[in-house]
Amino acid sequence: xxxxxxxxxxxxxxxxxxxxxxxxxxNEEENLLAFLKSTYKNYGIKYxxxxxxxxxxxxxxxxxxxxxxxxxxxxxxxxxxxxxxxxSSSLNTDFKYQKTINxxxxxxxxxxxxxxxxxxxxxxxxxxxxxxMFFVQxxxxxxxxxxxxxNIFENTDTKQTLxxxxxxxxxxxxxxxxxxxxxxKSEIELxxxxxxxxxxx
Numbered sequence: 001x002x003x004x005x006x007x008x009x010x011x012x013x014x015x016x017x018x019x020x021x022x023x024x025x026x027n028e029e030e031n032l033l034a035f036l037k038s039t040y041k042n043y044g045i046k047y048x049x050x051x052x053x054x055x056x057x058x059x060x061x062x063x064x065x066x067x068x069x070x071x072x073x074x075x076x077x078x079x080x081x082x083x084x085x086x087x088s089s090s091l092n093t094d095f096k097y098q099k100t101i102n103x104x105x106x107x108x109x110x111x112x113x114x115x116x117x118x119x120x121x122x123x124x125x126x127x128x129x130x131x132x133m134f135f136v137q138x139x140x141x142x143x144x145x146x147x148x149x150x151n152i153f154e155n156t157d158t159k160q161t162l163x164x165x166x167x168x169x170x171x172x173x174x175x176x177x178x179x180x181x182x183x184x185k186s187e188i189e190l191x192x193x194x195x196x197x198x199x200x201x
Contacts, residue, residue, distance in 0.1 A: 004153060060176060068126065150190075162180060162181075
């Protein structure tokens, strides 16, 4: 198969947004939701449904908006795939929902008690209908994620993929590394070493 390349890398961690390794935005706001809201406003994003999302979906949504900002490809809806992973599933929202059970269970919180809802939110926003998968792993497995991505390109009509590790812990610790991958040649080939190097920036 043709080689795959990382066309854009987004990292959001420690109150900072990095685009292709360079810090692009910082806000010392300690509250996670306040930080995500300030990031949303900083980049001039307009999407009212953002404010109804849980923290995991907001984090993934923001990363995807930045990953796709200059993406002008004329692709069919089924030609973009999303492959995500984390270690805590949707525990951040699960605990919040558990607290509502003691009073009146909240349907608006319950709807986010699956980690793959973040993928759904991104697909709805962009009208993607390609392959999707959300893995729950102990740690980020760069080799597995690269191999799975290559398999998607080999066996489906995929032309680009959003590959991501996206985490919001029960203690509101957060981290997303998102990679826009395609056959469009760039300086960075998709492989385990390059993914790890970017992940550890």
